[in-house]
Amino acid sequence: WCSCRIERGRKIERERSDSLSLYTISSSIFIIIIIILVVIVIVYTMNNSTEGYIWKRKTRDMDQTHLFFSPDTTVTNNNNNNNNNRSKKKIIQSPSNKAKRYALVTYQELPEYMKDNEFILNYYRANWPLKQALFSIVRWHNETLNVWTHLIGFVLFFGLTVANLMHVPQVADFLSIFIRSFPMRTDHTNVSHNSKDFFLGTTKLIDLKQITSSSEMGTAMWPFYVFLAGSMFCLLSSSICHLFSCHSHHLNLFLLRIDYVGITVMIITSFFPPIYYIFQCDTHWQFIYLGGITLMGTFTILTLLSPSLSTAKFRPFRALLFMAMGLFGIVPAIHGLVVNWSEPRRNATLAYESVMALSYMIGTIFYVSRIPERWRPGWFDLAGHSHQIFHVFVILGALAHYGAALVFLEYRNKVGCGSSV
Template sequence: MDPTLDSKPASEPVKTKKWKKRVRSSSPPPPCALVSYKELPEYMKDNEFILSYYRAHWPVKEALFSIFRWHNETLNVWTHLLGFVLFLGLTMTHLIQVPQVADLIAFFTRYFPMSGDLNVSHDPQDHFMRAIPANLIDLKLESDVARVTRWPFYVFLAGSMFCLLSSTVCHLFSCHSHHLNLSLLRLDYAGITTMIITSFFPPIYYIFQCDPQWHFIYLGGITVLGLFTIATLLSPALSTKKFRGFRALLFSSMALFGIIPGIHAAIVNWSNPRRNVTLAYELAMAMFYLTGTLFYVSRIPERFKPGWFDLAGHSHQIFHVLVVMGALAHYGASLVFLDWRDRHSC
């Protein structure tokens, strides 16, 4: 018997099994799967201390619905999305002429008797007058009094909402493609810059209301600096991780620009009884923003324990929370400015 004939049938099943194994090992990964840092394309490799739970090359629809999935951008999306909803609610509250949410709640709760005293009178008009909160009556009585213009306050609210919404969109859809990733990063940087610019409008406008030339100097200066920052960050090269420190320096320089008008405002309003309250709010805002920037640059805490903070607790999430808290502190200061100018005009 020819040995070559015997060897062929025996070898064929072995080759078939090996071929089948190779087919199984080369099968494509499941669609919309989470990948590790090493599997990312180069343009998405931003934080080497976040090791897993990345999205890459996801279709727009899947990226949108990933807002309800756990990945390393989930909390980045929700922290600023909830911040946007919060500021949208605050804006609507002021637009309907209710200064504080507590006033709106009181308007409805006062209709329900809290004790038997309300039933003493049988006069319907008396019931109605008891149901209306005193602060709303005061608003009605003071409606004829000229109130200070609100547009600088709404400029700040609009800038804050634009920043928070653009950040939300960026973190949600930047996993789609390289082109969209770069475009959304620039939108995110433009949103941060816009928020910084518009934050200057309420304090500078209301503090220097009686000296309008300073409006042009300070608001013009921060606007020009902000537009230069946006134009600089539109460069694709400056959107890379290599220039992360440079971007932080640009944002910090804009924030530090406020030291000059801040000192000037403290001198002008040194005898103002609201001075200490507004300074406390503004110092809190500055601390929140600067601390957030330090987390953003230093990559703490994930730097010390790579992989431990992939889903929750990494530096960018902390940065997002501190940005919202800083914006809320500035919102509190703006309310003090409004109340002061409503009572003391030039």
């Protein structure tokens, strides 16, 4: 009886601790969202107030001189009081000149270094100051959704990282919510045996409450966080690139290279959780596979740092490099399946990794083919063009790999090195 009361008390204490941790992480994420919204409102207000001040000032000057002008011309006052017939010009700048300077332009008006997709015809920013480029995060242009898709993805992975660091399974294990929503029936069902194993395995095995610290279980967590850090770096660098690449030719080239480095880093770090945990008890295979993908990634980064390879002409070549790095994963994947064929977690990891591979493949197809704007140039300038779709599939693929990483981590925590690797 006493032991039951003690166990019940411990259970209540754990539930309180989990609830407190969940409240803490939820509050943190909520505060981050509020801060982002406040910054957006401030930037938007400053932008509008600045333009309003310029308009009022120019309007006052116009009233004082009693002159009319158009946005495309300057007004010149001739002083006829001078006997030498000299004319004195007084130029009044149009209140719309500033707005015109930062107006969105067409593809034909772009400088050559910014011409990347001829099927997106309008709503470009060109040679904007950094301040105006920052303000444009709350304006509609053809990069708005490119910025926000990966910025939201960055916030999402940042939240998942904090949730895992604070040991909050209710947040970190959110992917299993979708799996658990499926009704599980064991009688007279037409669901295949493999599908049933996948659902049951996922709902039972992906449970972060069973994943303790590395000091207790002897399983290192750093490969898992390396993947999360690589994903956040890729998503954030992509957002920054799309936001500020309109500033100048020099900054455009620099940010494009950082963007490509971010993609490469994300691919490299995605290999760390599966290879490290599958081959944890066979370290020479860890070294071979992780060393191989790191060398491939280093070669890709050095290749893409060339300015000539950052142009639109080499878009298929860049996609080919990224796909080659992804295809390298087939070798350790087959190896892992062979030595763990009887492992019940196999179906869950295969499902997650298949979703990841399919997402990245579909996204790459959109990226290279420029569909759908190729079919209807100008129709998808603001929303729905290929690069935005590519961004969405990148996030979906990263989330699927996050789910697989949870399975790999849980597997190694439970199995240890007493079983096959």
